[in-house]
Amino acid sequence: MDKTTAQSVAHVLIEALPYIQRFAGKTIVIKYGGNAMTEEHLKAGFARDVVLLKQVGVNPVVVHGGGPQIGDLLKRLGKTSEFIHGLRVTDRETMDVVQMVLGGLVNQEIVALINRYGGRAVGLTGKDGQLIRARPLREINGPEGLTAVNLGLVGEVEGVDPDIVHTLDHSAFIPVIAPIGFDHNGNAYNINADTAAEKLAVVLDAEKLFLLTNTPGVLDAQGQLLARLSAAEVDDLTRAGVIHGGMIPKIQCALDAVRSGVTATHIVDGRVEHAVLLELLTNEGVGTLITR
Incomplete structure (x- = not known):
């Protein structure tokens, strides 16, 4: 490393120092999805980022999606996906x-990748420690108000018991959570990962919620990135x-979290x-930072 490069590295570390000090000991929830979890170099970069955050004292909690992977396997099985x-559905x-x-292939791949880069990840679903209690999703709040739906075993979060995450979070472990909820009879429900991440962030008293997307963030009418927005400005x-x-469902998750x-909440280009x-x-x- 030459002197100029070394000075650049030192500058980056000095710039990061106040943020490391500010967020040390804080919990951040990261919804991990989109290209970030399908492209190899992005997957490796994300795993290293999570390990680094844990190493400097931040407590990351990862909630992952897996829609494309589910769709691919259903297609191979000859089953058509309906939305x-x-x-x-x-x-x-x-x-x-x-x-x-979600609970097997994707979850364990993320766990293995974080562990490869020196982390100590633990894979969870909503059943572990009764983490996510769910019930059937019967209504969707869309642009035209509440709409009744029949989505089968799609669920909404009824409650979260954070004890198992707190136990892992406050030790050397990194929780990696598949958004599968369970009711009191043990029935499993497919839960939207953004929603699961938002509910977990609230119950965990998280400092921040990150929603990784395939867009730069929230854009204005001219297509330019809006770096910071209040809830009123979003409305x-x-x-x-x-x-x-x-973008509306992600924005709603962001607003629900900060309110x-x-x-x-950060909407970030994965x-x-x-x-x-x-x-x-x-x-x-x-990306776009959204605050109250």
């Missing part, structure tokens, strides 16, 4: 695939139609390598 308002056969992919942009389509006590570190530990960041 209503962006949610996968989940019969019992599909739920078996969801549990196999105005939504009413004006600037925020629309697939329920999470200090800030296609940017080391996006979580850049957003959390630098002055500029790479």
Whole structure:
């Protein structure tokens, strides 16, 4: 390493120092999905980021999706996926695939990757420690208000028992959570990963919630990134139609989190390598910060 490069590295570390000090001992919940969990170099970068955060005293909790992987396996099995308002209709056969992919293949791949880079990850589903209690999702709050739906074994979070996450979080371990909930009879439910992450962030009293997406963040009417927004500004942009389509459910999760006590939600482009570190530990960041 030459002197100029070494000075650049030192500058980056000095810039990160106040953020490391501010967030040491704090919990951050990261919803991990999109390209970030399908492209190899991004997967490796995310795993290293999570390990580094734990090493400097931040407590990351990872909640992952897996929709494309579920869809691929269903297709190989000859089963067609049906969606209503962006949610996968989940019969019992599909739920078996969801549990196999989310609770098994995807979860364990993330755990193994974090461990490869020196972390101590532990894979969980909602059944472990009665972490996520669920009930059938019967209504969706869309642009036209509440709409009744029949999605089969798609669930909503009824309650969260954070004890097992606290136990892991306050030790050397990194929880990696598959968004599968269970009712009191042991029935499994497929839960939207954004929603699961938001509910966990609130119950864990998290400092921050990160939602990794395949977009740069929230954009204005000219397509430019909006780096920081208050909840009131988000409401105005939504009413004006600037925020629309697939961004609305993520925005709703972000707003629900900050209005329920999470200090800030970050909507971050998971296609940017080391996006979580850049957003959390630098002055500029790479996504949209949403606060009360």
